[in-house]
Amino acid sequence: MPSTIKVYDKTFEPYLSKVVIAERIKWMAEKLNKEYEGKRPLFIPILNGSFIFAADLFKELSIEAEVCFIKLASYKGTKSSGQVITAIGLDTELFGRHVVIVEDIVDTGKTLSEFLPQLYHQQPASLKIAALLHKPEATTYPITVDYLGFSVPNKFLLGYGLDYDGLGRNIPEIYKLVEA
DSSP states (O other): OOSOEEETTEEEEEEEOHHHHHHHHHHHHHHHHHHTTTTOOEEEEEETTTHHHHHHHHHHOOSOOEEOOEEEEEEETTEEEEEEEEEEOOOSOOTTOEEEEEEEEESSOHHHHHHHHHHHTTOOSEEEEEEEEEOGGGOOSOOOOSEEEEEOOSSOEEBTTBOBTTBOTTOSSEEEEOOO
8 A cells, every 4th residue: 555645635544455444344244144144135335435345245245135226425525515415216126125235434324314214114124234434423313334344533534435526436445534
């Protein structure tokens, strides 16, 4: 990992290596494989940020499972906009299904707090959340992450699907913003 990287006007330093991320994803997949054996769950990754995590997690699953993406957004730059936008809707019936929401990062919890009631309304058999990252200090909405990769400080992170105004998602590690 480079000692720092620059994206637009911001400098970022290493936080989580790709090896550490991969090990944690395998651990999460093992837990999911045990809990959902024989249940054929539906995984719903939230775009854009979760696509890399979702792909790597899905490759580690040995159970029968389906995937259906949805696009929700609440970020502009390095701050949450405070409004959740649904850009691509869910096109799969959830009634009686075991559903796992896949998130790259849960910080305030606003996005999920607005999305989960829509899912519960469809009466899934179960509904759980798998997130690679969670910022407990930033969480202001009552969200429970059932399968968690890493609990992280309330810092702006970049890489492995996380972006800064559209750039940086393709970086295979996770970097944190260097505060001036």
